[in-house]
Amino acid sequence: MSNVSIDSLSLTYVNESGAFPALQNVSLSIEEGEFVSFIGPSGCGKTTLLSIIAGLLEQTSGSIFIKNKESIGYMLQHDYLFPWLSIEKNITLGQRIQGSDNEIAHRKALKWLERFGLTDKKNDLPQALSGGMRQRVALIRTLATDPSLMLLDEPFSALDQQTKLKLEDLVSATLKAEQKTAILVTHDISEAIAMSDRVILFSPRPGKVAQVFTIPQSIRDCTPFESRQHQDFQDQFQLIWKELDRFES
Template sequence: MAQPRLEFRKVTRSFPGKGRGRGLVEPLVAVADVSLTVADGEVVSLIGPSGCGKSTLLTMAAGLDRPTKGEVFVDGESVEGPNRHVAFMLQKDLLLPWRTILENVELGLEIRGEPRQSRRAKAKEQLARCHLDKFYNHYPHQLSGGMRQRAALARTLAVDPDVILLDEPFSAVDAQTKMILQSDFGATFAATRKTALFITHDLAEAVALSDRVLVMSHRPGTIIRELTIDIPDRANPFARRQDPRMGRYVGELVELLHINERGDQAPNHGGNAHD
């Protein structure tokens, strides 16, 4: 097999215990001994209970945080800090309110010192792909939540990353917008052949959008199961949702996460601001 685009090799991340100075407090182990690979052009979802360290994995892949133990590789290079290969996208669109949509999409290229002409052209190309070509000069507050999230995707794609990291990008929009965005994203990932690691709480979303789903355990988070989604047509999440195998996969994930046994902690119900 070719070299994986993204690889976690025995990654552990712990944070110093709270209450320093008042005796020894055990450090908080967010993720323990996680190994995973994402191949070129593959979309892999990461699901797990709240607080299992999914987002911690993502910040390490983005180079914003370093593992306590182990290493993260992107394109075979050890991740030492933010780099050109990776871009991330969160639940919040993080559009800068004082910039127009076009200027927001240009942000990454601008920071990287790309000349004005070419960064403007690239930004327009991505906005057109995301069906926002009529909104170049609008400000973020003038757009709906779904449009803003598409603008955030355009900004992510504009820097042409090899790997896209997504942390629950659809969890702040309403159910219908969510389905439309999922279908947009599915088509875009297929068309651009981007590699993506995708965190979500929504089991159906994970199955509909991914080639593989990785299931994480409670803290300290580690990968307990890998599920290969054997349904064709990843580019079209709508079609996938119609497939009879869809329900089986979701059922399997429900079993794995013991959702049916713990009514109190259904993972798609909630604030996971802490993980």
């Protein structure tokens, strides 16, 4: 069953300078438990579409159905941890906002800290943590509200390569184990291939679905780090690169 279903969705920004179409006739569906990546040229509307799915923007036309729109987690490029709150209070912030900050929920949040090796940091302030640790805390804060749909907007792009690769593995393993549906916006083709079941390529503005790539099962059976060494990975990379390059050349 589809977790997200989008039909003929368009969005046009209007200001004093005129009308600017950002997305045009976008139709796609994402199944429960599926991991999908959005890629495409800069300004093609990937993040705009993610914001519509999150309920932060409203489309101009078309429709969008989300199975459980009250259960969406959003992880961004920057961790946006509150610097004056301890790590423990940061990860339970979403629970408090939702009014679900009971003892059971609190224990679950602390359990995530334990699973991610951060229990000893629960009383620290965010500035005491490395960039990779801060992003792990941001992930825990998102998972603590138990969302059924995870939206990931370039969450690894500000990290060094080693930390990025480790965090990709952690996020992938966690979302698979928890059977979460996930949408990743990224400019990194390798990251999209390594983490996804499908990669959706958008055309330049106004963004349309240009092509959908189903990642071979042989790659999907690997961790993101291992997949980059798989013999099928480079063929998939070249296939997507060639299509993306048509838009950017």
